[in-house]
Amino acid sequence: GQQVMQIPQYQHVQEGEDFTTYCNSSTTLSNIQWYKQRPGGHPVFLIQLVKSGEVKKQKRLTFQFGEAKKNSSLHITATQTTDVGTYFCAGRQTSGSRLTFGEGTQLTVNP
Amino acid sequence: EAGVAQSPRYKIIEKRQSVAFWCNPISGHATLYWYQQILGQGPKLLIQFQNNGVVDDSQLPKDRFSAERLKGVDSTLKIQPAKLEDSAVYLCASSLARTSGSHGELFFGEGSRLTVL
Numbered sequence: 001g002q003q004v005m006q007i008p009q010y011q012h013v014q015e016g017e018d019f020t021t022y023c024n025s026s027t028t029l030s031n032i033q034w035y036k037q038r039p040g041g042h043p044v045f046l047i048q049l050v051k052s053g054e055v056k057k058q059k060r061l062t063f064q065f066g067e068a069k070k071n072s073s074l075h076i077t078a079t080q081t082t083d084v085g086t087y088f089c090a091g092r093q094t095s096g097s098r099l100t101f102g103e104g105t106q107l108t109v110n111p
Numbered sequence: 112e113a114g115v116a117q118s119p120r121y122k123i124i125e126k127r128q129s130v131a132f133w134c135n136p137i138s139g140h141a142t143l144y145w146y147q148q149i150l151g152q153g154p155k156l157l158i159q160f161q162n163n164g165v166v167d168d169s170q171l172p173k174d175r176f177s178a179e180r181l182k183g184v185d186s187t188l189k190i191q192p193a194k195l196e197d198s199a200v201y202l203c204a205s206s207l208a209r210t211s212g213s214h215g216e217l218f219f220g221e222g223s224r225l226t227v228l
Contacts, residue, residue: 006153033216042202043154045216088153090217097208098167099217101146101153 002027004091006102014110019076021105023089030094032065032072037104038085046074079109113137115220117203123226129191132223136185136205142166143180144217145188146202154202160186161208190225198227 003026013019023032031050035043047056049065049072056063062075072089086104093100116135124130136143141162146154157176159167163183171178175194180186190197200222206215 004153035217042219042222043217045218048216090153098156098159099144100156103153 002091002093002098002100004089004100004102006089006105008105009103010106010108012108012110013079015081016078019079019083019107021074021087021089021107023072023074023091023102025070025091025100027070028094029069029091031092032069033090033092033099034063034072034074035088035090035101036085037088041085043088076107079107081109081111083107084109115203115205115218117201117220117223119223120221121224121226123228124193125228126195127192129189130193130225131190132188132201132203132225134186134188134203134220136203137218140205140207140218141183142206142208142215143186144204144206145178145186146204146219148200148202148222150199157188157201193225193227195227198225200224 005024007022033048034046037043047063052069053067054065060077064073086106088101088104090099090101118133122130143160145157147157148154157171158178160180163180178188202219202222204217204219206217208215
């Protein structure tokens, strides 16, 4: 079955440093979504990428979808304490509708 | 706009007992999902409904888990009998997607945290 892998599992940064999490799928994806889950909270949708090579920005967050539509990344510039949480990618296969989540990258930001 | 409602928020049971979780999706959302999230892991899809029909239940342990979405609105997830490894947060989500192949963001509820002793 489809597997979605994320690295790193944990990332500790000083406030103001940059952060990147990477997502890789074992199969080609029709689209990929990113979610953020705060400690004790539920996943909240951030963005969806559909096109090969697509790049989208939301303020300090930059999302990329690979040319082969099998990998993606989320980059945060100049992290803030409000960025703390676990970031999940979730990929949807080209042949089905199931959205498969990665294991997430837990980000902690030291003030 | 009201979000996805789930109850109960917390439940503690002993192994071999049964439990049921309820979910009311956002009004008008055709697709409803139940995910299981074990501590430190990503959400794992248990079952996906399109209106009141099942789209994907391939990862649902059908010997102990069951789910229904009567009338295509709210849904119930049941576990009977529960095992220790069922301890997790059960997340309900809904999306506007009106066909099984269409794409859309998921709106999650607060989740139901189950502890099996």
